[in-house]
Amino acid sequence: MANEERKNWRRRLKVPISALQGEIITIKTMAEHTMEPGVRRDPETGVIYPKKIINLVICRFNGKQIYKSHWFSGVSANPFMSFKMKAITSGLVEVEWVDDYGQSSYKKAVIMVYDKNGKKIIPMKLDKASSIKEVM
Amino acid sequence: MYLKKNIFTRRKIFNFILGFSCVFSSKLSFAEKQIGSPFRDRFQSYRQTFRIEPDPEEAKRIIRNIIKGREIREDLIYLKAPDIAENGNTVPISFSVNCSMKEQDYPKVVHILVLDNPFPEIARFYFTPESGEASVAIRIRMRTSSNIIAIAEMSDGTVGETKSFVDVTIGACS
Numbered sequence: 001m002a003n004e005e006r007k008n009w010r011r012r013l014k015v016p017i018s019a020l021q022g023e024i025i026t027i028k029t030m031a032e033h034t035m036e037p038g039v040r041r042d043p044e045t046g047v048i049y050p051k052k053i054i055n056l057v058i059c060r061f062n063g064k065q066i067y068k069s070h071w072f073s074g075v076s077a078n079p080f081m082s083f084k085m086k087a088i089t090s091g092l093v094e095v096e097w098v099d100d101y102g103q104s105s106y107k108k109a110v111i112m113v114y115d116k117n118g119k120k121i122i123p124m125k126l127d128k129a130s131s132i133k134e135v136m
Numbered sequence: 137m138y139l140k141k142n143i144f145t146r147r148k149i150f151n152f153i154l155g156f157s158c159v160f161s162s163k164l165s166f167a168e169k170q171i172g173s174p175f176r177d178r179f180q181s182y183r184q185t186f187r188i189e190p191d192p193e194e195a196k197r198i199i200r201n202i203i204k205g206r207e208i209r210e211d212l213i214y215l216k217a218p219d220i221a222e223n224g225n226t227v228p229i230s231f232s233v234n235c236s237m238k239e240q241d242y243p244k245v246v247h248i249l250v251l252d253n254p255f256p257e258i259a260r261f262y263f264t265p266e267s268g269e270a271s272v273a274i275r276i277r278m279r280t281s282s283n284i285i286a287i288a289e290m291s292d293g294t295v296g297e298t299k300s301f302v303d304v305t306i307g308a309c310s
Contacts, residue, residue, distance in 0.1 A: 024268040037277070039254060040309050059267075066266040074250060074258035076226045076275040076308075083261075086237075086268025 008033050013095050015109040019087040021121060025111070027059065028082040031097050037073035054079065056098040062091040062123060087113045089123040190279065195249060195256040202247055202287050203295055212296025213246070213288040219301075224278045224308040231286050232271035233296075237263075243270045243288045252282035277308040 010032040019025050031054060038051025051073065059067040067083055085093070090113040096106040113121045217229045233243045246261040263270050270288075278284075281303045288296045 037255075037309070061266065064266070066264050068262040069272075070260045070262075072257050072259065073255050074253055074277050076277050080273075080275050082273045084267060084269040084271055086266060088266075 009105055011095075011097065011105055011107045013093075013107040013109055015093050015111055018112045018114060021087065021113055021115055023087050024084050025087050026082050026084055027093065027095070028080070029057070029095050029107075030078065030080045032078050033097075035073070035075055035077045035079060039073070052100050054097050055100055056096075057081065058096045058098070059083070059085075060094045060096070061085065062089070087111065089113055089121050091123055190252050190254045190256075192251065195251045198249065198257055199285065199287070202289070203297070206293070206295045209294050209296040212290075212294075213243075213286055213298050215284065215286045215298045215300050217284055217300045217302050220303045220305070221278065222305050224280075224304040224306055226275045227278050227302060227304070228273065228275050229284060230271065230273035232269070233288050235270070235290070237265050237268055237270065239265060240292055242291050244291050245289045246270065246272075247285075247287045247289075248274075248276070249285045249287070250276065250278055250282055251285065252280050253278065278302060278304050279307045279309070280304060 012028075012030040012032075014028040016025050033054055035053045036049050036051055037053065038048065040049050041047065042049065053071065053073055053075070055071050057069050057071065058065060066085060069081070071079070090111055092108055092110055094106055094108045096104055098104045115121055211234060213231060213233050215229065215231045218227065221227045229248075231246065231248070233246065235241050235243065242265050243263050246263070248258045248260075249256045250258055258276050259274060261270075261272055276284075281301070283299045283301050285297065285299045290296070
């Protein structure tokens with residue numbers, strides 16, 4: 001039982017390490033989860049297995065939500081999903097999976113975005129203290 | 137010294153109880169109206185656990201609720217699904233929406249439905265202009281061979297719809 005529980009919590013996230021500015025990148029996600037639809041019965045006893053699925057997946061880039069999806073019982077077990085994102089600045093990509101019972105798990109990755117001249121594009125200028133105020 | 141007055145008068149307590157009951161009852165009524173809401177299904181709704189046979193009228197009702205009598209645009213959304221799926225437990229599908237992802241022209245929601253499943257709604261995808269292209273790949277469950285329908289609701293209020301038929305040899309139990 002403990003092993004099964006541990007299996008339900010394994011997550012994978014694949015984001016390219018670097019990209020050019022304006023490029024559209026693909027983010028691949030995979031969650032190891034026995035998406036129990038709440039319809040299956042035990043063949044011997046006839047008891048229905050309780051429903052337990054992932055119903056919400058959120059993707060955030062630098063803290064801002066860019067993509068979201070609600071899932072229902074029709075999504076397959078060990079759900080794989082891939083979606084796109086436009087690379088404008090380099091930053092942090094976070095993907096969060098939320099369970100039927102409100103239990104959430106997340107995975108994060110960093111992407112570096114380069115200019116045409118090979119210069120890193122960083123969301124906030126950290127050269128001067130005054131420039132931070134402008135951004136805020 | 138400042139003397140505290142009696143805060144919990146009888147009138148205030150009555151008001152509290154009234155307010156709480158109002159909020160609680162409104163929540164319950166909202167939950168019943170939303171079909172397939174994840175917040176309702178959290179507590180293993182009776183509808184889902186005991187209605188194992190598919191109900192074609194429910195699928196039609198869900199589609200009607202999404203489209204709401206608007207005109208359906210052609211060539212807006214493309215759905216890619218296999219012709220024959222050997223295993224109904226994992227059917228790989230992908231879709232893409234033909235639009236420029238700007239403020240006026242991006243898909244707010246994309247719904248995916250399988251008509252002959254006991255629970256026809258499968259997933260909803262919410263996009264923003266920051267997600268540079270509205271194309272998603274996902275794996276779904278199918279009970280029998282049936283139509284997959286994808287509906288895109290754009291930000292300017294227009295709707296696009298496509299469908300494609302998939303033959304399933306071994307169905308999933310969902």
